[in-house]
Amino acid sequence: xxxxxxxxxxxxxxxxxxxxxxxxxxxxxxxxxxxxxxxxxxxxxxxxxxxxxxxxxxxxxxxxxxxxxxxxxxxxxxxxxxxxxxxxxxxxxxxxxxxxxxxxxxxxxxxxxxxxxxxxxxxxxxxxxxxxxxxxxxxxxxxxxxxxxxxxxxxxxxxxxxxxxxxxxxxxxxxxxxxxxxxxxxxxxxxxxxxxxxxxxxxxxxxxxxxxxxxxxxxxxxxxxxxxxxxxxxxxxxxxxxxxxxxxxxxxxxxxxxxxxxxxxxxxxxxxxxxxxxxxxx
Amino acid sequence: xxxxxxxxxxxxxxxxxxxxxxxxxxxxxxxxxxxxxxxxxxxxxxxxxxxxxxxxxxxxxxxxxxxxxxxxxxxxxxxxxxxxxxxxxxxxxxxxxxxxxxxxxxxxxxxxxxxxxxxxxxxxxxxxxxxxxxxxxxxxxxxxxxxxxxxxxxxxxxxxxxxxxxxxxxxxxxxxxxxxxxxxxxxxxxxxxxxxxxxxxxxxxxxxxxxxxxxxxxxxxxxxxxxxxxxxxxxxxxxxxxxxxxxxxxxxxxxxxxxxxxxxxxxxxxxxxxxxxxxxxxxxxxxxxxxxxxxxxxxxxxxxxxxxxxxxxxxxxxxxxxxxxxxxxxxxxxxxxxxxxxxxxxxxxxxxxxxxxxxxxxxxxxxxxxxxxxxxxxxxxxxxxxxxxxxxxxxxxxxxxxxxxxxxxxxxxxxxxxxxxxxxxxxxxxxxxxxxxxxxxxxxxxxxxxxxxxxxxxxxxxxxxxxxxxxxxxxxxxxxxxxxxxxxxxxxxxxxxxxxxxxxxxxxxxxxxxxxxxxxxxxxxxxxxxxxxxxxxxxxxxxxx
Numbered sequence: 057x058x059x060x061x062x063x064x065x066x067x068x069x070x071x072x073x074x075x076x077x078x079x080x081x082x083x084x085x086x087x088x089x090x091x092x093x094x095x096x097x098x099x100x101x102x103x104x105x106x107x108x109x110x111x112x113x114x115x116x117x118x119x120x121x122x123x124x125x126x127x128x129x130x131x132x133x134x135x136x137x138x139x140x141x142x143x144x145x146x147x148x149x150x151x152x153x154x155x156x157x158x159x160x161x162x163x164x165x166x167x168x169x170x171x172x173x174x175x176x177x178x179x180x181x182x183x184x185x186x187x188x189x190x191x192x193x194x195x196x197x198x199x200x201x202x203x204x205x206x207x208x209x210x211x212x213x214x215x216x217x218x219x220x221x222x223x224x225x226x227x228x229x230x231x232x233x234x235x236x237x238x239x240x241x242x243x244x245x246x247x248x249x250x251x252x253x254x255x256x257x258x259x260x261x262x263x264x265x266x267x268x269x270x271x272x273x274x275x276x277x278x279x280x281x282x283x284x285x286x287x288x289x290x291x292x293x294x295x296x297x298x299x300x301x302x303x304x305x306x307x308x309x310x311x312x313x314x315x316x317x318x319x320x321x322x323x324x325x326x327x328x329x330x331x332x333x334x335x336x337x338x
Numbered sequence: 339x340x341x342x343x344x345x346x347x348x349x350x351x352x353x354x355x356x357x358x359x360x361x362x363x364x365x366x367x368x369x370x371x372x373x374x375x376x377x378x379x380x381x382x383x384x385x386x387x388x389x390x391x392x393x394x395x396x397x398x399x400x401x402x403x404x405x406x407x408x409x410x411x412x413x414x415x416x417x418x419x420x421x422x423x424x425x426x427x428x429x430x431x432x433x434x435x436x437x438x439x440x441x442x443x444x445x446x447x448x449x450x451x452x453x454x455x456x457x458x459x460x461x462x463x464x465x466x467x468x469x470x471x472x473x474x475x476x477x478x479x480x481x482x483x484x485x486x487x488x489x490x491x492x493x494x495x496x497x498x499x500x501x502x503x504x505x506x507x508x509x510x511x512x513x514x515x516x517x518x519x520x521x522x523x524x525x526x527x528x529x530x531x532x533x534x535x536x537x538x539x540x541x542x543x544x545x546x547x548x549x550x551x552x553x554x555x556x557x558x559x560x561x562x563x564x565x566x567x568x569x570x571x572x573x574x575x576x577x578x579x580x581x582x583x584x585x586x587x588x589x590x591x592x593x594x595x596x597x598x599x600x601x602x603x604x605x606x607x608x609x610x611x612x613x614x615x616x617x618x619x620x621x622x623x624x625x626x627x628x629x630x631x632x633x634x635x636x637x638x639x640x641x642x643x644x645x646x647x648x649x650x651x652x653x654x655x656x657x658x659x660x661x662x663x664x665x666x667x668x669x670x671x672x673x674x675x676x677x678x679x680x681x682x683x684x685x686x687x688x689x690x691x692x693x694x695x696x697x698x699x700x701x702x703x704x705x706x707x708x709x710x711x712x713x714x715x716x717x718x719x720x721x722x723x724x725x726x727x728x729x730x731x732x733x734x735x736x737x738x739x740x741x742x743x744x745x746x747x748x749x750x751x752x753x754x755x756x757x758x759x760x761x762x763x764x765x766x767x768x769x770x771x772x773x774x775x776x777x778x779x780x781x782x783x784x785x786x787x788x789x790x791x792x793x794x795x796x797x798x799x800x801x802x803x804x805x806x807x808x809x810x811x812x813x814x815x816x817x818x819x820x821x822x823x824x825x826x827x828x829x830x831x832x833x834x835x836x837x838x839x840x841x842x843x844x845x846x847x848x849x850x851x852x853x854x855x856x857x858x859x860x861x862x863x864x865x866x867x868x869x870x871x872x873x874x875x876x877x878x879x880x881x882x883x
């Protein structure tokens with residue numbers, strides 16, 4: 057990260073173009089306060105910088121895309137929201153990151169509650185080597201739901217929400233690993249939905265999928281955004297343009313630009329953003 | 339050119355690796371094949387009538403009528419052999435005859451006294467008769483003592499000359515003449531000068547015949563079961579027959595030279611004597627005397643054995659081995675998996691973990707006898723009395739010792755298996771709000787189960803076959819079937835060790851030795867197969883088929 061200072065990129069202040077509340081015209085039904093707030097949030101892996109001075113608000117019932125070149129900290133930021141970075145030894149956070157008004161990195165936080173409120177879908181489909189049913193009911197069981205009928209209901213609802221019900225309803229007892237890659241990823245989304253989260257974090261959910269499966273997952277994301285707040289990290293700028301309402305551009309650990317997707321893609325304020333979007337970056 | 343060289347190298351590599359696999363297979367077959375083949379001899383063999391008699395006596399198996407008919411037929415065949423032996427023995431070993439002579443003389447005296455009391459004869463007549471009887475007795479005793487055929491014949495002539503004496507008619511003295519007559523025949527056939535030599539040879543023959551056919555019908559039954567029956571297996575009978583027909587002797591070849599084993603026909607020892615026809619007779623009639631029949635003795639696997647493993651099976655041994663092995667796994671698995679889980683999940687690679695891992699690896703290479711002594715010192719002598727258990731070897735102590743023995747192997751295997759579980763599984767579980775422990779129990783462990791089972795197979799095989807760790811902690815060579823886990827047990831490994839070091843036991847019951855080893859191999863194979871099938875199932879389930 058020494059090159060960071062040499063290039064002078066670190067001096068670039070994040071330009072928050074759009075910080076007003078979304079309007080109906082933006083495609084949002086209800087106008088509510090931001091669900092995730094981040095103020096000067098930094099995360100270091102030992103001496104290495106993951107992200108620094110991230111100040112951005114993420115709004116509910118919308119899809120927020122985070123784009124940027126590899127190693128720019130977009131995944132790091134995403135994983136900070138439900139504290140998955142804790143697993144990495146030496147990770148240290150500073151600044152403020154709040155979900156639903158509650159500081160994620162405070163000592164009082166209940167990690168179990170946080171992670172059940174903030175679901176996560178990973179880059180590669182990672183269903184447990186268990187049956188479809190057991191995969192979905194894993195989260196509710198953690199919450200202490202033991203009643204069979206209740207679990208059945210949750211499984212069905214989540215699979216319907218994830219648009220997978222029609223395909224697997226007859227083989228809920230089959231191993232999840234027998235499903236195709238796209239189905240597995242939708243199953244993972246259904247599994248994340250089963251804990252009843254408000255926020256859904258997606259870490260490049262389509263990078264391991266073929267175009268058809270990608271299309272279905274994107275379709276699913278568009279459907280889900282009416283009920284959930286979705287934050288999606290993607291390498292695919294077309295995808296960000298297709299599914300997201302807002303886009304944030306990260307570069308080398310800094311937030312460069314954040315605004316409505318339409319604005320960011322058609323009329324970027326920052327030259328770096330423009331270079332990146334038009335493919336002249338580097 | 340270079341490309342051709344590379345192709346050649348590839349071919350060499352394929353050939354070499356193929357050859358090594360082939361060699362391994364051949365070695366395996368060469369080692370296991372004969373073992374299993376000879377071990378199978380414990381179950382499938384040609385059982386003689388002695389075997390069936392033993393089975394009936396000890397276990398009440400078989401039909402009484404058919405057994406009795408068989409015994410009667412064999413007794414007929416055997417009688418000739420016994421008669422021949424008895425007749426020859428009478429000439430060689432005359433102590434019995436001498437006793438008879440003395441007894442006869444005492445009877446004779448009593449008869450005379452009675453006659454005097456009845457007034458049938460006068461006391462003068464009686465004393466002269468008594469004198470005559472005494473003379474007969476002394477002559478006869480001399481005849482029995484002498485090694486000179488001429489002298490013996492002369493004395494016999496004297497005795498038989500008195501046979502016409504009417505005064506002796508109807509008295510006990512007639513017996514003297516019968517004995518003298520019988521001995522005259524023996525003197526004619528047996529070289530009295532070689533009597534000493536014959537006595538030794540006869541002893542050997544009688545011993546072998548006894549081992550071959552069991553105790554004689556009129557003999558008192560020996561106390562130990564091993565002496566109550568002859569050769570129960572045809573293979574053993576053939577071996578004894580060989581011993582009977584051939585004499586092995588170590589002959590000195592001169593000073594400073596090693597002794598040489600010389601095999602001579604035993605028939606030469608008895609050439610020209612009355613016993614000469616015995617050996618061919620036994621050889622020809624052995625089949626009729628023992629009546630071997632193909633026997634499938636599957637009860638070998640469940641029968642108890644008589645002391646010394648002479649007869650019976652390995653039931654208690656199998657039970658003990660299974661108990662020890664499975665119980666040791668019960669101890670070792672939770673400990674091993676927990677330790678492996680700690681090493682993988684709860685610590686980062688530091689000096690501490692490195693030291694622990696080095697310790698575990700070292701432990702894996704420690705000789706098993708060291709574990710045996712540790713088990714003796716710690717479990718048997720220290721722990722058991724403090725837990726209120728009797729001080730002494732027990733299944734519990736043995737299982738714990740074996741558990742300590744296999745722990746390193748198990749920990750290594752479990753560690754690798756747990757490490758191999760994809761990180762994404764753990765992440766998914768954690769992202770759903772599960773804690774570390776919960777994730778380990780519900781996601782990591784099931785995914786690692788096949789690998790852990792591999793470790794289990796390795797350690798189970800090792801635990802089942804180890805002898806040294808249970809030598810002082812759990813095993814006994816003989817003893818009752820254990821009623822609780824605080825008692826010692828017999829095991830297959832220790833049993834075969836005991837037979838091997840026992841006093842010539844292995845030579846006498848080779849089928850037991852090989853049978854135990856075969857049973858152990860088969861048992862381990864079955865245990866492994868079970869584990870492998872379970873692992874297959876688990877793997878299929880994990881892979882989603």
